Amino acid sequence: MPRAAATSLRRSLLRRLAGPLSLLALMSGLIAYWLAWQYTQHVIDRSLADLATALSKQVQIAGPNARFSVPPLAQAMFADPSQHLIYRISDGEHDLAGDPNLPLAGTSARHTRYASIFEARHEDMRVRVAQVRVAQEAGRKAIVVEVAQPLHYRYRIAAEFLVAIMMPLLLLLLAGWGIVWRVVNQQLGPLTALADSLNRQTHMSLEPVDETHVPLEIRPLTSALNALLDRLKSALDAQRKFIADAAHQLRTPLTAVKLHAEQAANAREPAQTFAAVRELRSAADRAVRLSNQLLSLARAEPGAQAARFTDIDIAGLAFETGAEWVPRALASHVDLGFQRLDDPANETPLIVRGSAVLLREVIANLLDNALKYVPSARLHGARVTVSVTRACASNGAPIAEVVVEDNGSGVPAELQAELFKRFFRGDRQHSADDSVDSGAGLGLAIVRDIIDLHGGNVQYADAADGGARFVVQIPLAHERRQTDAAEHSTIPCRPA
Secondary structure (H helix, E strand, O other): OOOOOOOOHHHHHHHHHHHHHHHHHHHHHHHHHHHHHHHHHHHHHHHHHHHHHHHHHHHHHHHHHHHHHHHHHHHHHOOOHHHOOEEEEEOOOOEEEEOOOOOOOOEEEEEOOOOEEEEEEEOOEEEEEEEEEEOOOOOOOOEEEEEEEEHHHHHHHHHHHHHHHHHHHHHHHHHHHHHHHHHHHHHOHHHHHHHHHHHOOEOOEOOOOOOOOOOHHHHHHHHHHHHHHHHHHHHHHHHHHHHHHHHHHHHHHHHHHHHHHHHHHHOOOHHHHHHHHHHHHHHHHHHHHHHHHHHHHHHOOOOOOHHHOEEEEHHHHHHHHHHHOHHHHHHOOEEEEEEEOOOOOOOOOOEEEEOHHHHHHHHHHHHHHHHHHHHHHOOOOEEEEEEEEEEEOOOOOEEEEEEEEEOOOOOOHHHHHHOOOOOOOOOOOOOOOOOOOOOOOOHHHHHHHHHHHOOOEEEEEEOOOOOEEEEEEEEEOOOOOHHHHHHHHOOOOEEO
């Protein structure tokens, strides 16, 4: 599957901020230009109307002499060529002064208090015209006064307005881009510092990330990273300790193998050779057993097997595992029994979610531990019992409870807190069968790790008759067949 291209957070932020900022500046410029254009139109229209009104007043004052007195005055008023002004004074039939080609009507007309303003075409150009009518004496036609200006003059003024408006906006836009760039870089600084801090980490030193100057929005990320680093540090510490302890524990049986091999090689008598080979086989068995226990402990690490969990009948599994240990129990003169407390006929399965291989290892280790020490305490009448029942946890959830109990001497109170630690061995170092190794102190640690992986717990308690009692509790599966649920509903939930 092709790897997705990495995206830059800085580039993405700049693009998402600079784009709207530029669009906002453009819209502001367009709105300002439109307002300036409207204002320009209004001001120039008013100026044209004022000029037309001033001419109309002169016409009124001149009266019959307007034909002679008004034109020189108009020529003086419109003598500035930069204004591009055009005027016309007419009575509708005869022109009194000005440009006779200036239209008397046009389009887009609007009316003010004294004048009418419209657009028209004059000599192949568009002009804006202000028209004022001056009423005359009865029987005489009204005099029409018009003042016009080309529209391109207004466009030039509007362009000047646009330049005047857009230049500051462009400068402000550049300043805004610079501010955005600076702010984005400053705000991404903690991420760069965080990356530098993580790059300095090594497998030998996994220190938490300093959150002193980290923004609140990034705190969840740094907190999660610190939690991950803490878990990773704990895992690495446990792994280093496990490797060191395993190397230490393997050294003893391997040294014994080497020693007995040398004895067998140097033996002069067949009896000596046979004894050395027997010891060599025993040492090899201890090394193999220790290696198997180390592998079981590695398989019980969290997450190693959870993805392959299936539904398992823990009662049937306990019975099958116990049956496999009957020959060993008979050889040690131990009475090994099995009982189902909540269903003596063992017809109702107790379904848990887990790994059959690992749960079988749990029961096997508990049976091995019991069979190893019971004969040393009870030469006659030694007993180990595996019991299974359905019970309730302290929160009311249904659980399966597996108990392995013996009638040996138990575990001294001062050692009970250390029982489930790796490579811990109590003071019961001898068993009735000399061929059985006393172990490396991994069996109960394996039991604890496997049960933790299955979401349960394991506890030690003194048995009623003074022996050892190991209690394993595993949650029952939440999803069962309807028939199983109906059968279980008839069985009371006994508190654990």
